[in-house]
Amino acid sequence: MYGHEEILKVFRNIINQNKISNAYLFVGEEGLGKRFLAEYFAMMVNCKGNDKPCFKCTSCVKMLKKSHPDVFIIEPEGDSIKVETVRYINAEINIKPYESFKKVFIIDRADKMTPAAQNAFLKTLEEPPLYGLFILISPQIEALLPTVVSRCNVVRFKRERKEVIKEYLIGEKGVSEEEAEVLAHLADGNFGEADKLVDENYKKLRSNVLSEIEKIFEKKGFEVLNEYSFFEENKEQIEEVLKIFLSYLRDVLVFKTTKDLKFIKNVDYIDSIEKLESKLTFKRLNNIINRIEQFNSQLKSNVNYQLAVENLLLDILGGQ
Incomplete structure (x- = not known):
């Protein structure tokens, strides 16, 4: 227990x-x-x-x-x-x-x-x-x-202490102490999240999503529409993709606001978070996060998926 x-x-x-x-x-x-x-x-x-x-x-x-x-x-x-x-x-x-x-x-x-x-x-x-x-x-x-x-x-029921999740990952999932430290931080007191983070398919998805975020912000203008293929490939997992996307961007926003790394969840991507934070204004970050949440809500209605994704990508790059 x-x-x-x-x-x-x-x-x-x-x-x-x-x-x-x-x-x-x-x-x-x-x-x-x-x-x-x-x-x-x-x-x-x-x-x-x-x-x-x-x-x-x-x-x-x-x-x-x-x-x-x-x-x-x-x-x-x-x-x-x-x-x-x-x-x-x-x-x-x-x-x-x-x-x-x-x-x-x-x-x-x-x-x-x-x-x-x-x-x-x-x-x-x-x-x-x-x-x-x-x-x-x-x-x-x-x-x-x-x-x-x-x-x-x-x-x-409340979220558990990070130490409890770390013990759980080491004792029940066979994770090394070093990896458990990182994953416990990411799980943020949630056993279900901890289970997900040790799943190989989820680890691969998370890595791909975080790489995709970097790609999107490197694009210029309409070039960003080429990234639609990633969203098409991951259409069946789009809710999880968006959760990972939002978690990362909220870390960027939190770091921009506090300049304190102790509040960051995605501790294994600190360098990338610091790099992106320097490129985006506070207002633009807020707008992008709100736009992704809006897109997530749109998916629950009968929208044209490709058109909705392309509009999202353009808004991410074009937001001030």
Whole structure:
């Protein structure tokens, strides 16, 4: 277990005092370990050993094998959790657990429940059986109905310290201490980002994007349109491309504002960041960042991809 000390302390107090509520809402950005901790808490609740979780009893072993008959993982189908899924939960919760203290429903991305699904879920939340335990997981609390939130104990997840992410990368991903130092800085307290950064495909993508940024700013006038080919090749990953692009440019902006390298995330590209910072005005950097964010929003509507990219490239070079 890496980090989450405060949350684990809360879990232990709940178990030791036998004050398990019927519903919890785990809130925090993606990649902070909410799903992992939800399953861990479910394991603690139903553990038959003294030290919970013991990882040895039949309940813990079944949890580790993802085969526990009294623990249900609910996930979105497509882009939503529909009312039919909630009706299934409502029916299933009325059947007593087969072998456990609690029958647990972990609803991942609960924010994807449709309004009809959330309303259908309310009655079960209001009057759950004593053996029922619901753990809702959401990146943001605002996406859920206030009536749903009010019936849950909210557990907020925060970014971890850089040292925790570094330990995780060394201990779980086999990364060298030197590389873990850099990647932990880039991950910025997020386990999901750390996982991504050690993926070879992502490392290659990031390197290509950062090289592409340098190419774009070396172009003159309409020459920049030749760089459309890069965006065409990476069309399926364009959201990730833009995230990397924005992370780098925000570093340039932060360095221009503070002249302090300790605030830089992309620490392995400091020389390039310093070089680009000297070429761009504060106003132009702001305009470029805003334009990329605008382009990202455009992609969610039915726009002509090539035309949108070409306009973006021209605006990046032409912005004052």
